[in-house]
Every structure is written in C-alpha cells, then in structure tokens.
Amino acid sequence: xxxxxxxxxxxxxxxxxxxxxxxxxxxxxxxxxxxxxxxxxxxxxxxxxxxxxxxxxxxxxxxxxxxxxxxxxxxxxxxxxxxxxxxxxxxxxxxxxxxxxxxxxxxxxxxxxxxxxxxxxxxxxxxxxxxxxxxxxxxxxxxxxxxxxxxxxxxxxxxxxxxxxxxxxxxxxxxxxxxxxxxxxxxxxxxxxxxxxxxxxxxxxxxxxxxxxxxxxxxxxxxxxxxxxxxxxxxxxxxxxxxxxxxxxxxxxxxxxxxxxxxxxxxxxxxxxxxxxxxxxxxxxxxxxxxxxxxxxxxxxxxxxxxxxxxxxxxxxxxxxxxxxxxxxxxxxxxxx
Amino acid sequence: xxxxxxxxxxxxxxxxxxxxxxxxxxxxxxxxxxxxxxxxxxxxxxxxxxxxxxxxxxxxxxxxxxxxxxxxxxxxxxxxxxxxxxxxxxxxxxxxxxxxxxxxxxxxxxxxxxxxxxxxxxxxxxxxxxxxxxxxxxxxxxxxxxxxxxxxxxxxxxxxxxxxxxxxxxxxxxxxxxxxxxxxxxxxxxxxxxxxxxxxxxxxxxxxxxxxxxxxxxxxxxxxxxxxxxxxxxxxxxxxxxxxxxxxxxxxxxxxxxxxxxxxxxxxxxxxxxxxxxxxxxxxxxxxxxxxxxxxxxxxxxxxxxxxxxxxxxxxxxxxxxxxxxxxxxxxxxxxx
Numbered sequence: 001x002x003x004x005x006x007x008x009x010x011x012x013x014x015x016x017x018x019x020x021x022x023x024x025x026x027x028x029x030x031x032x033x034x035x036x037x038x039x040x041x042x043x044x045x046x047x048x049x050x051x052x053x054x055x056x057x058x059x060x061x062x063x064x065x066x067x068x069x070x071x072x073x074x075x076x077x078x079x080x081x082x083x084x085x086x087x088x089x090x091x092x093x094x095x096x097x098x099x100x101x102x103x104x105x106x107x108x109x110x111x112x113x114x115x116x117x118x119x120x121x122x123x124x125x126x127x128x129x130x131x132x133x134x135x136x137x138x139x140x141x142x143x144x145x146x147x148x149x150x151x152x153x154x155x156x157x158x159x160x161x162x163x164x165x166x167x168x169x170x171x172x173x174x175x176x177x178x179x180x181x182x183x184x185x186x187x188x189x190x191x192x193x194x195x196x197x198x199x200x201x202x203x204x205x206x207x208x209x210x211x212x213x214x215x216x217x218x219x220x221x222x223x224x225x226x227x228x229x230x231x232x233x234x235x236x237x238x239x240x241x242x243x244x245x246x247x248x249x250x251x252x253x254x255x256x257x258x259x260x261x262x263x264x265x266x267x268x269x270x271x272x273x274x275x276x277x278x279x280x281x282x283x284x285x286x287x288x289x290x291x292x293x294x295x296x297x298x299x300x301x302x303x304x305x306x307x308x309x310x311x312x313x314x315x316x317x318x319x320x321x322x323x324x325x326x327x328x329x330x331x332x333x334x335x336x337x
Numbered sequence: 338x339x340x341x342x343x344x345x346x347x348x349x350x351x352x353x354x355x356x357x358x359x360x361x362x363x364x365x366x367x368x369x370x371x372x373x374x375x376x377x378x379x380x381x382x383x384x385x386x387x388x389x390x391x392x393x394x395x396x397x398x399x400x401x402x403x404x405x406x407x408x409x410x411x412x413x414x415x416x417x418x419x420x421x422x423x424x425x426x427x428x429x430x431x432x433x434x435x436x437x438x439x440x441x442x443x444x445x446x447x448x449x450x451x452x453x454x455x456x457x458x459x460x461x462x463x464x465x466x467x468x469x470x471x472x473x474x475x476x477x478x479x480x481x482x483x484x485x486x487x488x489x490x491x492x493x494x495x496x497x498x499x500x501x502x503x504x505x506x507x508x509x510x511x512x513x514x515x516x517x518x519x520x521x522x523x524x525x526x527x528x529x530x531x532x533x534x535x536x537x538x539x540x541x542x543x544x545x546x547x548x549x550x551x552x553x554x555x556x557x558x559x560x561x562x563x564x565x566x567x568x569x570x571x572x573x574x575x576x577x578x579x580x581x582x583x584x585x586x587x588x589x590x591x592x593x594x595x596x597x598x599x600x601x602x603x604x605x606x607x608x609x610x611x612x613x614x615x616x617x618x619x620x621x622x623x624x625x626x627x628x629x630x631x632x633x634x635x636x637x638x639x640x641x642x643x644x645x646x647x648x649x650x651x652x653x654x655x656x657x658x659x660x661x662x663x664x665x666x667x668x669x670x671x672x673x674x
C-alpha cells in the first residue's frame with residue numbers, strides 16, 4: 001500500500017527550499033511513500049529541476065495563496081481558501097492524501113484542519129502532541145498549546161489519544177500515563193487535575209498517577225498529560241534553557257586560545273553530545289483528535305528536521321493511529337453505562 | 338544595625354550537618370549578621386563544638402519537635418507547635434529575628450508563616466519567588482507553587498511583589514515585568530491572563546506585556562509573573578532538563594578511554610561551565626506577601642547552597658523589601674479611587 005503525504009510547501013520560515021528537498025529525501029528512504037507537493041507550482045518546480053528525483057512518487061498540486069505566520073486563524077480560515085495549507089488539508093478530506101505536514105502558522109493549521117476534517121467521534125477538543133527525549137528513551141507530551149483552558153474530561157481524552165499515539169508509533173502496546181501536577185500526592189493540584197486523576201484511575205488506561213515537571217525528562221511515564229497552557233510553557237521553557245546552556249558551553253570554549261584548543265580537541269565528544277540532544281530529531285507535532293493525520297513541523301525546521309515531521313505522519317498512517325483512537329475513545333462512554 | 342536571621346536547623350535532607358556550618362560561614366562573611374540556630378540543642382552544639390566560631394553572633398534556641406518532609410501542612414500547623422520551623426517563625430513575630438530560613442517542608446513553612454505572621458495589608462495571597470539565571474543576568478519568577486489557582490488580581494499583586502523583590506535585591510529600581518503566556522499577542526492565553534494583562538497595563542508598573550517560556554532564560558524581563566501551577570511546572574521541567582543534559586554530557590565523556598582523556602583535558606572548561614550553571618547559586622525562594630521575611634531553601638541544599646538562602650534573607654532585610662511591598666501594594670487601591 002502506498003502512503004500518500006501532502007506537504008504544505010509554502011509553510012515555515014524557508015518554504016520550498018526546505019520542504020521540496022525534504023520530500024525528495026523522504027521518498028528515497030521510503031519506497032512505499034508518495035509525497036504531494038502543495039504550493040506555487042513554479043517555485044516548487046524550480047527546486048525539483050535542480051535535484052534528481054523519482055517523478056512517479058512526487059506530484060505537484062498548485063496553490064496560489066500563502067498563509068503568513070502572523071495571520072489570525074479565523075482570518076486565514078475565511079479568506080485563504082486557495083492557500084497551500086488549506087489545499088493540503090483538503091487533499092486528506094477528498095481521499096487523495098493519507099496525511100498532511102505543514103511548517104506554517106499553527107493556529108491556522110489547527111483551525112483549517114478542524115473545519116475541513118472535523119473531529120473524531122467522541123473527541124471534544126483537538127490536542128497538540130509531541131515526543132521529547134528522556135534519560136532513557138522518549139516521552140509523548142500533550143497538550144502543547146491547542147487548549148489554554150481544559151476540563152477534566154478533556155485531559156482524560158488527551159490521555160487516550162496520547163496512549164494511542166505511543167502504541168501506534170512503534171512504542172509499547174500499553175503505555176504508562178502520568179498527569180502533570182505540582183506534586184505526586186493526590187491532594188496536590190487544582191480541581192481540574194484532581195478530577196482528571198479520578199477519571200484516569202477509573203479507566204482501563206495504564207495510569208501511573210501524578211508526575212511533576214522533573215519527571216518529563218526522567219521518562220517516568222510514556223505519556224504525560226497536561227492542559228495546553230502548562231504544556232506550551234513547559235516546552236518553550238525547555239527550549240529556552242537548552243539554548244542558554246548551549247550558549248554558555250560555547251562561550252566557555254571560546255574564552256581564550258587555550259579553551260579554543262581544548263574545544264577543538266573535545267569536539268568529537270561535544271558533537272556527539274549535540275547530536276544526541278538535537279531537537280530536530282523530535283520535530284513534528286501531531287494534531288490529534290481530527291478525522292485525519294496532520295503533523296505540524298517547527299517553522300524554523302531545516303531539511304533534516306522536516307524529514308522527521310514527514311516520518312511522524314508516515315508512521316501514524318502506517319500504524320493506524322486514527323483507527324486506534326476511534327476504537328479507544330469509547331472507553332469513557334462504556335464506563336458511564 | 339545587626340541583622341538577625343533565624344535558621345530552622347532541623348529542616349532539609351541533612352539537618353544540622355548543613356545548617357550549622359552554613360550559619361558559621363555566613364557570620365564570618367557578614368560582620369553585621371547574627372544567626373539564631375533553632376533546633377535540638379544537643380545536636381546543634383555537637384556541630385558547633387567541632388568548628389571554631391564567633392559565639393557572640395551565634396545563639397541557640399531549643400526546639401524539641403521536627404516537621405518531616407511528608408507531613409501535611411494542616412497537621413504540621415496544628416500539632417507541631419514546638420517544632421524548629423514553628424519556633425524560627427515565631428522569633429520573627431516576637432521581634433527577635435528579622436528573617437527566617439528553612440530547608441524544611443514547603444507546605445508547612447507556608448502554612449505556619451501565614452498563620453503566625455499573617456499577610457501584609459492588601460495582599461490576598463502569598464507567592465513563592467525565586468531568581469533564575471538568564472543569558473545575561475537573572476530573572477525573578479513568581480509564583481512557583483504557592484497558588485495552583487489564581488485570579489487576575491492575584492497575578493497583578495505578584496507583579497508588584499516581584500518588582501519590589503528585584504529592586505530591593507540590588508537590581509534595577511524600575512524592573513521590567515513580563516506576564517507568562519502561550520504567545521506574545523494580546524489575543525493569546527486564558528481569561529485570567531488576559532484580564533491580568535489589562536490590570537498590569539493600567540498600572541504604574543514597568544509592564545512589558547506577554548512573554549513565552551523561551552523568554553524566561555533569555556532574560557527578556559526582570560520579573561516573570563505566572564500562576565503557581567505553571568511556575569512550578571516550568572521550574573521543575575528546567576530542573577529535569579538540566580539534569581538530563583548534565584547526565585548526557587557526562588556519559589559522552591565517559592564513553593571510552595579516548596573520551597575520558599579528552600574529558601580530563603577539557604575539565605577546566607567543563608568545570609567553569611558547571612560553576613556558571615550551578616543551581617546552588619540560585620538557592621533560596623522568598624515567601625512573599627507575609628508580614629515577615631521567610632526564605633525557603635531547597636531540601637537537598639548543601640552548605641554552599643544554604644549560604645545563598647541566608648544571603649537572600651539578609652538582603653531582603655537590608656534593603657527593606659517588606660517596606661517596599663507595603664508602600665507599593667497601594668497601587669491598585671489608588672487606581673480604583
């Protein structure tokens with residue numbers, strides 16, 4: 001079976017100069033993949049002409065409009081019906097693509113995906129999920145910013161979706177779930193979190209109880225659930241801290257001639273370290289809860305990073321992530337019977 | 338003027354073996370400081386006997402009970418009236434100490450301090466504030482966990498208190514303030530944050546608008562305000578990430594004989610880096626909004642780290658932090674007139 005992935009070629013900071021080469025590399029390493037390049041045909045073809053590629057597995061769909069990073073989601077939804085992002089999502093709805101990847105405006109991508117594809121039955125709110133590295137492996141964290149206010153039921157549904165994402169990403173079949181809180185004790189947290197904890201305890205999910213911020217990178221559980229405000233802050237705080245530590249380390253090795261020499265000597269070790277913590281390897285956040293697979297790449301992703309976003313979309317299709325969510329989201333309803 | 342600091346000698350993971358030596362070091366470097374050691378006299382004296390010290394500036398107050406790290410705040414408040422923590426806080430109330438430092442149970446310290454000292458006039462909720470390193474300097478962040486649910490007015494008051502803490506810690510006199518949010522645009526965030534933004538805009542504070550998680554370590558503003566749930570998660574996420582990166586770096590230098598040799602060669606640089614990011618230098622969180630200066634040390638602090646918590650308490654007394662809050666918290670009341 002061929003897996004068809006539509007890519008919004010105009011999205012992100014670099015547009016076609018990143019998206020098109022990433023698509024070419026991707027089909028080279030995935031013999032069962034077909035990528036549909038959506039955007040301004042002329043620009044896409046300019047890049048394609050420069051790189052040898054398998055024409056059978058790369059097609060181009062024209063889109064005249066582009067949604068900017070600054071555009072409001074409602075405005076983008078209403079006025080940009082011929083944008084590369086909108087047409088890429090339409091391809092899923094029309095059955096011409098199995099998934100779509102965009103490095104464009106997150107709010108617009110969420111609004112368009114929700115409007116065009118609709119929600120899966122039983123899911124009240126979509127969530128943004130991403131994998132993060134841990135001491136030993138990786139953790140799936142959600143929501144990372146789609147919902148700034150969540151009910152306990154929303155958090156519960158995020159847990160179901162996160163669990164399905166992990167098990168359909170080649171992870172374990174019965175992923176452990178942690179609820180992000182300010183302490184591990186049951187008495188900790190706000191009312192929403194306490195209520196969500198009760199729902200999770202009563203469910204058939206592999207719920208391990210409350211976890212704290214320190215547990216994210218410890219890899220205490222396979223999935224960490226939180227509302228989008230908290231998740232977004234945790235993710236961006238991590239990004240900021242990693243940048244600062246990287247800058248400090250670089251400054252220390254550039255302090256004087258001796259430290260520069262030591263830096264050159266230690267470069268094999270430092271480079272291996274950098275490779276290990278390279279955030280590009282975790283690029284690709286899943287928009288979960290929709291009737292279609294939509295993956296958001298970081299706006300600043302390069303060709304290497306974009307490849308991981310394509311890989312995420314590919315895996316979700318291949319491992320039947322949507323079917324897994326659909327069959328598992330019944331859990332709360334069965335519980336109520 | 339002598340600055341009297343009471344220290345809960347029994348608090349923290351190591352009790353007297355950390356608190357007493359830290360107090361001895363502290364008075365050596367602060368000729369105007371007097372430290373009151375509160376705890377089991379026998380244990381304290383055992384440590385004092387081993388270390389030469391200025392007996393004039395170290396006194397001991399006996400306390401027979403100890404509050405454990407696991408004890409519930411309400412239970413500790415009700416049943417442990419002779420605990421070292423309670424007696425240390427009582428010393429402030431009775432005018433025998435200007436400030437108190439404890440590495441004990443945070444919830445109990447907050448409950449006892451609030452009960453014994455009461456809140457400053459006009460302040461509705463206490464907050465936990467701490468300084469964190471940034472690319473260029475440091476940032477004061479609050480609340481870090483005292484309040485899991487906050488109103489816009491609470492966030493506004495945190496901004497006033499954070500501003501006073503920075504200006505009375507030798508920082509700038511008119512600190513810039515950022516409101517932690519999921520985006521910088523006014524349209525972003527939940528209702529509480531949007532309302533808090535309006536209150537801050539109308540105030541005489543140096544409000545710079547919304548900031549994101551990445552801004553914390555960038556040092557975009559001098560103060561960052563958030564509710565205690567978000568702040569606690571951001572802080573603990575940072576702690577977890579820093580631990581993971583530290584472990585990775587160590588592992589890379591221990592990979593084989595060659596990397597070990599490179600590690601030894603690069604050690605002056607790595608050690609300088611470690612010193613720069615040493616979290617112990619930021620030990621000491623201020624419990625703000627109380628009628629007294631109370632500083633919480635990390636439970637695992639060593640003698641070096643405990644010194645910074647003592648230093649924080651000392652500076653808050655010296656620079657009149659309480660008086661600054663008292664005179665500035667009138668701002669919202671004046672506004673309403």
